[in-house]
Amino acid sequence: MSETKPTAGDFFDLPVNTSHLPPKEKRSKLLQALLDMDPNLSFDDPLENDMVLNMGPSHPATHGVLRILLRLDGETIINAMPELGYLHRGYEKIAENETYHEFITHTDRLDYLQPLHNNVAYILAVEKLLGIEAPPRAQYIRTMLSELARVSSHLVAFGVMAMDVGAMTLLLWCFREREKIHDIFDIVVGARFTTSFTRIGGIAQDIQDDGIAAIKAFLDQFPERQNEGERLLNRNRIFFDRCRHTGVISGEEALAIGLTGPNLRASGVALDLRRDAPYLVYDQLDFDVITETEGDSLARYYVRLREMEESVKIIRQCLEKLPQGSVHAHEPKKVLPRKERIYTRMEELIHDFMIVNFGVNPPVGEVYHAVESAKGQLGFSIVSRGEGHPWRLKIRSPSFCNLQALPRLLKGHLLSDILAILGSLDPVMGEADK
């Protein structure tokens, strides 16, 4: 310790200038009391007054049950540590005890803002393991519906982010649009929210004319509604001031941490699995990969907005190109037969019995398949030992990886910036905790 190190007294023990004040006998009691107060604070080191604050797990802006431990200096965040696991449901262990078909319903509850996308991601991994492929009509319907799911997920991200920074109206408008998407799922899938729509080698049922008409009606009015919502925020000074230059991350850092999806593209890295490793029918469709260069909360918000437009474009193309034909692959030992045929034909009855009771028994091996979900790269890695259920199933969930960037993004910002940053990261805890 050197003698010259300044102490608190050196900063605060300066003589108070009283020349502009009335003379001592004419001062009020209050003023005199203030002047008589000892200005020396009892801190040994005034800079060492940081505080630990707990945020969550029950907090309206943590998007579920995320808990963040914050170390604060005044209002500035020195360090942040997210604590996960409040919604850990043991998916990977559940998967080891269920057949491949049974686990489809569990994938709904992973990222519950876009259940259909998870169904598609999981079933593509299983089909890769089995070495089969769904017929083109099923592929197109899967693409179309997963893009609808992407829109519904981005709508929540859009509305909730706006609500977190103080704009309540947009949330209600976004949910109004989401209800329309739920209606479409109600017609096409039969369930409005948890869809469980995909099957090995196809989809649960073919899309009918009323479903196509509902999708068309939605597409016709959606761009206008989206524009309406944008107008609330795009010229909103409060929203801009809170989101611009908060949570800035460069492309290199984002890649090093493992960010994917809109969060990575907002940092200027044009990585989109739909274009870079095409699955389903994305190689036959024309769409743009949206990127922004700033890497802040506002850029992430813009990427999601533009992606909704791209999704609408993709769905329109799918509707135009939708081929005729079956939606179930002809693989009797792997694809569940139709119910009406089970009751009338012996072969189908046997196959149904074997698939339901013993599973589809894929060959011994290991696969990994990833899709570009609304949150980022959603991958399923399956290890098979030739049994009816996976020996090990690992989920690479984008929300979990995106949350790893949180300490880096929060450092140096103010306490109130957490909401703008967390809202723009758009994590879903069902997926992050698995």
Add this chain to the structure above:
Amino acid sequence: MGLESALGEGYITTKLDALIGWARKNSLWPMPMGLSCCAIELMSAGDPRHDISRYGMEVMRFSPRQSDVMIVAGTVTYKMAHVVRKIYDQMAEPRWVIAMGACASSGGMFRSYSVVQGIDQFLPVDVFTAGCPPRPENLFNALIELQKKVGTSSVLDYRDRKEPIILS
């Protein structure tokens, strides 16, 4: 005394019960304990189409001190159960609990090592709702059933709970 004997046994207290019950049941403020998928349907219940404010319940308060009914929406894990119970204990009486969805009611599809098999293991539940997740209409059904219960319970011994309502 004189008034009671003139008007009949328990006249004032029963009328007061009815009045307070009516007031309470039409201004139940929910504490949305949104944990997982059901929380999204709970948000849907507040959207322009379903419009939860028709029941006087749109005032979603994330502060337990200001709320009357806790809607436990989603899977409760053992790690989260302590938090849910702590928040319930902070709520001012009288307080009610709705178990929304299969997970909160019975553990649902998650028969796993980390999931509590029904919140009635650590909370007194008034209404159980089926569905995974329940549609907003189903949640409203639970709310209406709870309103009936609140409206008919006595002011002084509301703690004397009847059997929970099970909606299937």
